[in-house]
Amino acid sequence: MSLCLSFRGRWKMGQKNSLGGSSQLPKQDYKALRERCLMEGRLFEDDSFPASLCSVGSGPLLRKLPPGLQWRRPPELHSNPQFYSADTKRLDLCQGVVGDCWFLAALQALTLHQDILSRVVPLNQNFTENYAGIFQFWFWHFGKWVPVVIDDRLPVNTAGQLVFVSSTYKNVFWGALLEKAYAKLSGSYEDLQRGQVSEALVDFTGGVTMTIKPAEAPGNLWDILTWATYSRTLIGCQTHSGKERVLENGLVGGHAYTLTGIRKVTCRHGPEYLVKLRNPWGKVEWKGDWSDSSGMWELLSPKEKILLLRKSNDGEFWMTLKDFKTHFMLLVICKLTPGLLSQDVGQKWTYTMREGRWEKGITAGGPMKSPRDTFWKNPQFLLSVWSLQEGRRFPMPCSVLVSLLQRPRHRHRNWKPHLAIGFYLFRLSKHYGDQRRLPSEFFWKNAPIRWPEAFLTEKEVSQELQLEPGTYLVVPCTSKAGQEAEFVLRVFSRKHIFHEIGCNSSAVFSKEIVDKNEGQDEFFTKLFEKCPEINAVQLQKVLNHMTWSSLGSAQPFFSLDACQGILALLDLNASGTVSIQEFRDLWKQLMLCQEVFHKHDSSHSGYLNRTQLQAAMRDAGIMLSNDVCQLMLIRYGGPNLQMDFGSFVHLMLRAEYMEDAFQNLTQDGKGIYLQKPEWLMMTLYS
Structure with missing residues (x-):
């Protein structure tokens, strides 16, 4: 009971935000706390999110808990605990008694993007080297990435089984620890009971x-x-x-x-x-x-x-x-990137973020109901957009994405639900240059060109727009006047200026975002416009045309033999060609292969030796013994038993194909039975 009182009192005494809500997370220095625990020879205990029922909640979730609930650390639950498993081909997380399927569905989507997952979940954490019982995760919270520090005490039943999220691999604990960190960010485990997939996706990515x-x-x-x-x-x-x-x-x-x-x-x-x-x-x-x-x-x-x-x-x-x-x-x-706003490729995007607030009697004007209302009091943002083809007689419309994001109104995300929010868009005269807030008369005379069809009680409301070059007014608001909250307004476009008018102090963050594969995306998109299906010769042309940015001067060459082997793995219907859909699957794998190859080609020679190859395959989740690795160099490498990038891609794809085929055919994970035609097809054609 003392822990509960201490915990609640600590939050109660925390600083209030400008709108009177509860304080946010305490600032905890992960490195300093870890070093102190190592120096003192003890394991970290997080007083701001204690191992007690206070961290679970105080409502219906308590009735779902098993009798004799205990808090245990992973080394107490398994003889060989691991933070993360390199085998990412299987989504290995399972939901517990918390009704947070929305969180877990988003998390499983995150596991399909290894680089983004490692941004949220630092994968170098473990239970062996300098273990101090402390872990750190990162979430995108209201416009910026914030760290969340936790200890690794997890709730279990009397049999030592995790009560909340667990892994099918009983010695892997990253999912359970991430859920605990997200519960801390949200207020408690019970605050994860209700939510939207979209909310968790934004918190994991900032997308x-x-x-x-x-x-x-x-x-x-x-x-x-x-x-x-x-x-x-x-x-x-x-x-x-x-x-x-x-x-x-x-x-x-x-x-x-x-x-x-x-x-x-x-x-x-x-x-x-x-x-x-x-x-x-x-x-x-x-x-x-x-x-x-x-x-x-x-x-x-x-x-x-x-x-x-x-x-x-x-x-x-x-x-x-x-x-x-x-x-x-x-x-x-x-x-995850503004380049996805349309099917345009090879272009630069500008991203601007502004913070604002709705305050009762000042800026909480509510929606447009009649000409003489308080709508004009809402925050007003000026948006100027330009076409990339300046000087054209008939300029093309500009792709613009507007995102309105509201800040949680309480430390516990479910204690005060989201407000219903939306935004209006007005077209302004080209000659508008006044920096004062537009008066109510403007809204009497001008109808919006875009308005909310319905105000949504969601964390984020976004809209993709096709706008003629010019100047616009964006007015975010709540569904009712007088409702208070803080918000972030984000704009993505090719070229724009975006700022608040009639206000002296709204934070702004702007940057230019460049498509990393500028030019080559356009190349293969145009290729598939002409050829809906491509053969091995055309695939070779595409792969050898690409710029492999991570490989530096050691640009690879894909032989026709390698391309025929790659095509055979992708070509599921045995047509001798691949479609753009199948090529897109390949593209994801190529990016992963490039990253892994670059990491282990320490001399930047463009080749991997046996030790480097074994380490690279292990990073990709494929375990090879010394003997098998040597055989792979003989089969796929050159005369000097070194493997270039093209051969590495072929090997990676083939290894993944055979592993997937085994997983799909085995009934118990131990073995498979194949008829002769199936065996010949798998061993000869693939």
Whole structure:
């Protein structure tokens, strides 16, 4: 009880923010705390988020806890605890008794992007070297990255099993510790009970979310998903609202899922559009068409069936896009780079962020209701946009993305729910140069060119706009006058100026964002416009045209033999060609291969020796013995037993293909049985 009183008192005595809300996280120096614990020979105990029921919550979640709840550190739960497993091919996290499927669905999407995951979860933490019982994670919180420090005491039952998030690998604890850090950021574990996938995605990435209702989606939803899965996006979705219970079709009502992939397959009767989803529970799957037990798989070629179908109750499954649109209420796409605002490539983007607030009687003007209302009192932001093709008689519209993000109004995120928010957009005269707030008369005479169709009670509201070059006024507001909150307004475009008018002190952060693959994206996009399917010769041309920025002067050359081998691995329907969709899957893997190869090519020679190759494969989650590694150099390397980048890519893809095939064919994880035609296909053609 004393811990609870101390904890609550500490927050109560914390500083208030400018709108009277509770204080945010205490500032804790991770390195200093860790060094002090090591010097004193003790394990860290976090007084700001103690190992007690105060950190769990004070409501219904307490009734879900097992009797005899204990707090234990990972070294007390397993003889060989690991912080993180290099095997990232399987999404290995499972939900506990907290109803935070939205958090876990977003987290599983994060695991598909290793570089972004390592930004949130520093992967160099462990339970061995200089272990002090202290860990640190990073979240994007209201416009900036903030560290969250925790100790590693986790709630378990009397059998030593984790009560909240756990891993299918019982000695891996990064997911449980990350959930604890997010609970601390949110106020308590109970504050994770309700939420939206979009909220967690923003906190993990600082990206911009776009929400689509599948039933009302435009006809090009498949194209949207194709671009999204190829690009740097995280995708979550949610079934229709209701009690979180298993339905007859195997889906869970009112539940969040992760969209982990898409695939256009070739059936005997024509193409079929499939989406791949995962249940955060780590079990309970769809039972309809294209489920694990569906007979629809017999319509595919043997190779497609082997590589796509995995008969195991791991929570991951396929379904048609049509069924997805029927059974899912929301689709959330989180864009990580502004270059994803449109299909334009090889361009520079400008990003500007402004902070503001709605204050009762001053700037909380509410929505437009009638000409003589308080709407004009809302914060007003001037936006000027330019076309890249200046001087053209008929300039092209400018792609602009506007994101309105509201700050949590209380230390505990669920104690004060989000306000309903939105923004209006007005067109201004080219000659507008006054820096004073526009008076109410302006809004009597000018109608907005964009307004909220509905005010949304979400953390973020965003809109992609196509604007003619010129000057605009952005007015963010709440659904009712007098409601108080702080907000961040972000704008992405090719070229713009954005600032608040009638205000002396609103923070601004601007920077230019450049597409890292400027030029080469445009090259292969144009190639696929001319050739919907490309063969090995064309694939060789594409790969040898690319600029491999991480490889420096040692630019690789892909032989025709290597390209034929790569194409065979991608070509699921045995057509001898690959589509742009299949090439996009390859593109993701190429970026990972480039990063891993560059890391281990310490001499920048453009080659890996046996030791370097073994370490590189281990970093990619593929464990090779010394003998197997030597054989791989003989098979894929040169006469001097060194491997260049092109051969490394071929080996990586082949190793991943064979591992995926094994996982899909094995029933118990120990072995598989193949008929002779299947064995020949896998060993000879792939």
